Amino acid sequence: MGEPVIVEAVRTPIGKRGGHLSGVIAPKLLATVQQEVLKRAGVKPEEVDQLVGGCVTQAGQQASNVTRNAWLSMGEDYSPAATTIDCQCGSGAQANTFAQGLIATGGAQIAIGCGVEQMSQVPLGTAARGGGGYYKDAERGLGMIPLMVNSARPAHCRTSRDYSRTA
Incomplete structure (x- = not known):
């Protein structure tokens, strides 16, 4: 069993509809954060056991496990297990809690908790309207x-x- 320790925290700036980040697709936006946390923490991609990401609107470019797709878009040879969760307004925080739990129970030594929501391209409620x-x-x-x-x-x-x- 491990003792969870946060070694680094990275986030994108909070954007607005049609703003500076509106043209960046969700997997690339999240991949930027994943890459930066690895760099700042001095962790090699192959050392990561688990990715847990939060995303409320899992539709369009955010569907099909956006957390894993973000990692794959980085072009790394190694791919850890990845999960995307929907916790309505708390998905990123819940992802970090799940990552902490994986470490605490021995399910992972190194886990990344993260989250993404690209509302300019995938408006809130898109999945429900479908x-x-x-x-x-x-x-x-x-x-x-x-x-x-x-x-x-x-x-x-x-x-x-x-x-x-x-x-």
């Missing part, structure tokens, strides 16, 4: 708390009751 199901019903969508409001909830210790009062 088929039937819960969010296809217009009434259900009306009750959804907007992404940026919901992501601020943990930072400001707000509850759903607080949001209901302001709605």
